[in-house]
Amino acid sequence: MILYDYFRSSAAYRVRIALALKGLSVKHEPIRLRRDASAQRRPEYLAKNPQGLVPALELDSGAVLTQSLAIIDYLDAVYPEPRLVPAEPILAARARAVALTIACDIHPLNNVRVTSYLETEFELREERIDAWRRHWILEGGLEAIEQSIEAAPFCFGQAVTMADVCLVPQLYNARRFGVCFAHLPKIVAVDAACADLPAFQAAHPSRQIDAE
Amino acid sequence: MILYDYFRSSAAYRVRIALALKGLSVKHEPIRLRRDASAQRRPEYLAKNPQGLVPALELDSGAVLTQSLAIIDYLDAVYPEPRLVPAEPILAARARAVALTIACDIHPLNNVRVTSYLETEFELREERIDAWRRHWILEGGLEAIEQSIEAAPFCFGQAVTMADVCLVPQLYNARRFGVCFAHLPKIVAVDAACADLPAFQAAHPSRQIDAE
Numbered sequence: 001m002i003l004y005d006y007f008r009s010s011a012a013y014r015v016r017i018a019l020a021l022k023g024l025s026v027k028h029e030p031i032r033l034r035r036d037a038s039a040q041r042r043p044e045y046l047a048k049n050p051q052g053l054v055p056a057l058e059l060d061s062g063a064v065l066t067q068s069l070a071i072i073d074y075l076d077a078v079y080p081e082p083r084l085v086p087a088e089p090i091l092a093a094r095a096r097a098v099a100l101t102i103a104c105d106i107h108p109l110n111n112v113r114v115t116s117y118l119e120t121e122f123e124l125r126e127e128r129i130d131a132w133r134r135h136w137i138l139e140g141g142l143e144a145i146e147q148s149i150e151a152a153p154f155c156f157g158q159a160v161t162m163a164d165v166c167l168v169p170q171l172y173n174a175r176r177f178g179v180c181f182a183h184l185p186k187i188v189a190v191d192a193a194c195a196d197l198p199a200f201q202a203a204h205p206s207r208q209i210d211a212e
Numbered sequence: 213m214i215l216y217d218y219f220r221s222s223a224a225y226r227v228r229i230a231l232a233l234k235g236l237s238v239k240h241e242p243i244r245l246r247r248d249a250s251a252q253r254r255p256e257y258l259a260k261n262p263q264g265l266v267p268a269l270e271l272d273s274g275a276v277l278t279q280s281l282a283i284i285d286y287l288d289a290v291y292p293e294p295r296l297v298p299a300e301p302i303l304a305a306r307a308r309a310v311a312l313t314i315a316c317d318i319h320p321l322n323n324v325r326v327t328s329y330l331e332t333e334f335e336l337r338e339e340r341i342d343a344w345r346r347h348w349i350l351e352g353g354l355e356a357i358e359q360s361i362e363a364a365p366f367c368f369g370q371a372v373t374m375a376d377v378c379l380v381p382q383l384y385n386a387r388r389f390g391v392c393f394a395h396l397p398k399i400v401a402v403d404a405a406c407a408d409l410p411a412f413q414a415a416h417p418s419r420q421i422d423a424e
Contacts, residue, residue, distance in 0.1 A: 050356035051313060063302055066360075067316070070308035077301040089289040090275055096282035101263060103312070104279070108320045117347070122334060135329070144262035 001026040002058040004049070007208035008176075010107060010169035011068040012055040016208075017165045018072045020199035022079045026057070030210035053113075069103055072162055084162045095156055098145055098163035102170045109136040110173060133177045142174070142181050151186035153193035160194070168194045172205065213238040214270040216261065219420035220388075222319060222381035223280040224267040228420075229377045230284045232411035234291045238269070242422035265325075281315055284374055296374045307368055310357055310375035314382045321348040322385060345389045354386070354393050363398035365405035372406070380406045384417065 003019070003026045005012045019026055031045060031054050041052055048064045049056040057065045057074075065071050076084050086092045108114065110133050118124045118132065145167070149155040155163035171191050174181055181187055194200045205211060215231070215238045217224045231238055243257060243266050253264055260276045261268040269277045269286075277283050288296050298304045320326065322345050330336045330344065357379070361367040367375035383403050386393055393399055406412045417423060 050359040051317070051352050052356075053317075053352070059302075065302070065305045065309065067309040067312040069312055069316075070305045073308055074301050074305040077304065089286050090271075090277070092289065093277045093282045093286040096285055097277065097279040100279040100281055100315070104281075104316045104320050105263070105265075108316050109326065113352070114321065117344070121343070122336060122340065124334060128334065131333070132329070140263050140265070140325070144264075147262040 001060060002029050003027070004029050004031050004045070004054050004056040004058070005208070005210070006031055006054045007205040007211045009054050009111075010173050011053070011103070011111075013169035013172065013203055013205060014068045014165050015055045015057065015071050016203035017168065017200055018075050018084060020202045021082060021084065021160060021165075021197075022075060024075070024079060028209055030208075032210065069099060069162070069166075072165065076162075082159065084160065084165060086156070086159075086161060091156060094148065095161035095163040098148060098155055099166040101141065101145055101148075102166040106137055106141040106170055107173070109133075110177070130177065134179045137170075137174050137177070137179045138181070142170070142184055142187060146184040146186050149186050149190065151189040151193075153189060155190055160197070164190060164194055167191070168200055213272060214241050215239070216241050216243050216257070216266050216268040216270070217420070217422070218243055218266045219417045219423045221266050221323075222385050223265070223315070223323075225381035225384065225415055225417060226280045226377050227267045227269065227283050227287075228415035229380065229412055230287050230296060232414045233294060233296070233372060233377075233409075234287060236287070236291060240421055242420075244422065281311060281374070281378075284377065288374075294371065296372065296377060298368070298371075298373060303368060306360065307373035307375040310360060310367055311378040313353065313357055313360075314378040318349055318353040318382055319385070321345075322389070342389065346391045349382075349386050349389070349391045350393070354382075354396055354399060358396040358398055361398050361402065363401040363405075365401060367402055372409070376402060376406055379403070380412055 003015060005028045046052050049066045051066060055068055055071065057071045065074055072084060086095055115129050118129050150157060154160050155167060167190060171181065215227060217240045258264050261278045263278060267280055267283065269283045277286055284296060298307055327341050330341050362369060366372050367379060379402060
């Protein structure tokens, strides 16, 4: 399998964690989002992923899967150990809800393509974009997640789920953007528990071949 | 079950379609997002859903599920007929990817809380917000989805999937915002095929008890 990847993409980081937890090794093909903005728009890549975003996972059959949470669900179906979506439907819904809060309500408002639009089309200055990022990361985002998780020691008990796989990359982004979440003790505890696991360590942006 | 709902929320509309396809009836409890912006911020509702968004589904046990795609996956696990997430993993990943493109990359950039921020915090005028909406609905959104689906007659063949359940409400939003998608023939065909189904008709915003 080939993972079209970018070290700093928190969506790609989710998939790297899932692959590492399942012990799957893939070829990493970096798509440099910032250094070469046109890389995503190259016809060869758009033919694989019409959205031009990362991550995308190319299977050995040549089929290309897109959208990080869809890729994680695919991996969970085909390589079920360890399960990242719990088997019990209500627990699965809770883990999915945390993952989706991050993937739908926090991350899209903070990613490069959107903040670039704010800069170039709306001509907003950096401090206003920082306030925008902080607002969506905390309000209705991490602050709501804090009320939904257990931290025992992971988001939902003793096993890592899709919730942890999405939370840790979002916390990496929060730090990058200088957004403090120290007032959210359960989130801080989950982050620390995950940091001890080799799979989370191996997937960290600083450990990727394209890290700057 | 109680669905915390808002007639115009495209996320709630997705869950209404899924419930109707599965023949499930629920009590609808409208949370009026626009007329009474504070309704989402009432402590009683925040105790159920810390994000303060709709939809939320309260089960007969009192458990409350949030995030439309997590709710649809829950319904699919507990009431599997008809299946909205295909059993075959690659097809499931394709249907999920379309649903997530809408739920992560289009809808969050166009919903009320975000466009309200653009209006009030960034003091942007209506025509610039219209351009923002159009950009995210089309580019990397519906235009990418057009290349990923079959329209035969639904997004992925003869059975409705989670992709169709998310696409139709997003097209309703596109029309509301005056965004034309007539140049995307597969999307137009899927929309027409779904419009013939009683479940999609029953879930339409105009048919809800809180419709204005």
